[in-house]
Amino acid sequence: MLKQTVAFSKDSSNLFFHILTKCNLSCTHCYISKDQHGDNTLDIETIRNWLFLFSNRPALNKGDSNKAGQTNIIFLGGEPTLHPDLYLAVKEAKRLGFKSITIDTNGYLFHNILEKISCDEIDFFSFSLDGATKETNDAIRGEGSYDKVMVGIQKACAKNFSCSMIYTVSDINIHELELMPDLIKTLGIKRFFIQVIGIRGKSSKMEGKLQVSKETWLNIIPKVAETIASHGIMVTFPKVFLDKTESFQCAGNVAENYFVFPNGRVYQCPICEDFPLHSYEIKDNLLITTPKINEKDLFGLTIPEGCVMNKIIQPQNLSYNKKGDPEHQIACCMLKEEIFI
Ligand code: SF4
Ligand code: SF4
Numbered sequence: 001m002l003k004q005t006v007a008f009s010k011d012s013s014n015l016f017f018h019i020l021t022k023c024n025l026s027c028t029h030c031y032i033s034k035d036q037h038g039d040n041t042l043d044i045e046t047i048r049n050w051l052f053l054f055s056n057r058p059a060l061n062k063g064d065s066n067k068a069g070q071t072n073i074i075f076l077g078g079e080p081t082l083h084p085d086l087y088l089a090v091k092e093a094k095r096l097g098f099k100s101i102t103i104d105t106n107g108y109l110f111h112n113i114l115e116k117i118s119c120d121e122i123d124f125f126s127f128s129l130d131g132a133t134k135e136t137n138d139a140i141r142g143e144g145s146y147d148k149v150m151v152g153i154q155k156a157c158a159k160n161f162s163c164s165m166i167y168t169v170s171d172i173n174i175h176e177l178e179l180m181p182d183l184i185k186t187l188g189i190k191r192f193f194i195q196v197i198g199i200r201g202k203s204s205k206m207e208g209k210l211q212v213s214k215e216t217w218l219n220i221i222p223k224v225a226e227t228i229a230s231h232g233i234m235v236t237f238p239k240v241f242l243d244k245t246e247s248f249q250c251a252g253n254v255a256e257n258y259f260v261f262p263n264g265r266v267y268q269c270p271i272c273e274d275f276p277l278h279s280y281e282i283k284d285n286l287l288i289t290t291p292k293i294n295e296k297d298l299f300g301l302t303i304p305e306g307c308v309m310n311k312i313i314q315p316q317n318l319s320y321n322k323k324g325d326p327e328h329q330i331a332c333c334m335l336k337e338e339i340f341i
Contacts, residue, residue: 001230001340002339003337004338005239005338008249008254008255009254010254012071012072012099012256013070013072013255013258014071014074015054015074015098015258016260017047017050017051017054017074017076018037018078019041019042019047019076019080019083019086020041020042020262021034021037021077021261021262022039022079023079024082024106024108025079025142025145027130027140027142028139028141028202028203029130029140029201030201030202031200031202031273032077032078033200033273036261036274037262038262043085044085044089047088050282051073051096053285054067054071054073054258054260055067055068055071055096055097055098068098068099069098069099071099072098072102074102074126075090075101075103075104079108079110081103081109081110082110082111083111086111090117090121090122091117094121100123101121102124102126105125105127106148107127107129107152108148108152114156119161119162122161122162124162124164125156125162125163125164126164126165126166127149127152127163132176132180134146134147139172150187153188153189162190163187163189163190164191164193165184165191166195167195168196170197170211170212174212174216174220177194177220177221178220178223180228181230185228185233192228192235192236194224194236195238196211196212196238197210198333199314200270200271201273204274204313211316218241222337222339225339226339230341234339235338235339236338238331238335238336238337239335240317240330241317241330242306242328242329242330248306248329249335250332251268251269251332252268252298253299255334257269258280259273261273265281266280266281266282268295268299269299269333270333271309271313272295277293278294279295305326305329306330306332307332310330317330
C-alpha cells in the first residue's frame with residue numbers, strides 16, 4: 001500500500017468553478033453563502049469566457065501558454081447539474097484541453113446529464129454522501145438524498161463513467177465512517193475523498209462543536225482510509241494536524257487554486273469564502289486583482305498555530321500547553337494525504 005502527502009506545486013493548478021449557487025437540497029453544513037457568492041446562474045457564454053480566461057489566464061501569465069493542460073477543473077454549485085447547459089460547459093472545457101474534468105454532484109443528476117456527455121469527455125463524477133445510513137445522511141443532506149445518490153452512482157457506473165465519493169466528516173457522522181468500506185466496496189467507485197467540515201456557510205451558524213478532536217481524527221481516519229484502499233479504491237483525506245517533524249505551508253503562497261463564484265469573486269483559500277477577502281474579481285471577462293486588504297495579506301503571516309484563517313474562524317481545533325504554546329500546528333486545509341494499493 002502506498003501512502004503519500006501530496007506536495008503543493010505551482011505546476012498543477014485546480015479551478016473550482018461554481019457555475020451557480022442554486023441547489024435542490026438544503027444540507028445543514030452547506031458552505032454556500034448567497035450573501036457572499038450571489039444567487040445568479042452563469043449563462044453558457046459567460047462560462048465559456050471564464051473557462052477561456054483560466055485556460056489562458058492573461059492576468060497571471062508567466063510565459064506559459066498551455067495553462068489548461070496543467071489545470072484540473074471541478075464544476076460545482078449549488079448543484080451543477082441543475083444548470084441546463086452543464087454538458088456544453090464540459091464539452092468546452094474538453095475542447096480547451098483542461099487536464100481533468102470533474103463534476104461534483106449531490107446525485108440527483110438533473111437535465112439527463114448522463115445522456116448528454118460521454119465517459120471520455122469527463123474524468124469523474126464525484127458524489128456526496130455524508131453517512132453510511134439513510135438516517136444519518138438524510139438528517140444532514142435531506143430526506144431521500146441517500147437513495148438518490150446511490151441510484152445516481154449505479155446509473156453513472158453502468159454507463160462507464162468513473163465515479164468517486166466525498167464524505168464530509170463532522171462530529172455528527174464520524175461514527176459511521178467505519179461502516180463505509182463495506183458499503184462502498186462493491187459500488188464501483190474508484191476514489192473516496194474524506195473532507196473535514198469547515199466552519200463556514202451554514203456550519204458557522206450551527207450550535208455545538210462540529211469539528212472532531214485530534215485524537216478522534218487520528219484514531220479513525222487513517223485506519224478507515226487503509227481499509228477502503230485495500231479494496232482497490234484510492235483514498236484522499238486532509239492532513240489537518242501536523243506533527244512536529246512536518247513543516248507548515250500555506251497553499252496561497254505555493255500552489256495555484258482558484259475558487260470561482262458566479263458573482264465573479266475568485267478566492268485562493270476556501271476558508272476565506274465567508275468574507276469579502278477574495279484575491280481577484282472577474283470583470284468584463286478579465287481577472288482583476290482586488291485591493292488590500294484581502295486573503296493574500298493573510299497568507300504572508302506566520303503564527304505558531306500554522307494556518308492563520310483556521311485560528312481566526314475555527315480555533316476550536318487548537319490546543320495549548322501550560323506555557324501557552326500550541327500543542328500542534330493546523331495544516332493548510334488543502335494539504336492532502338493519499339493512500340492506494
Ligand atoms: S448539495 Fe451541496 S450545494 Fe446543495 S445544499 Fe448540499 S452542500 Fe449545499
Ligand atoms: S487554509 Fe490557511 S494555510 Fe491554506 S490557503 Fe487558507 S490561509 Fe493559507
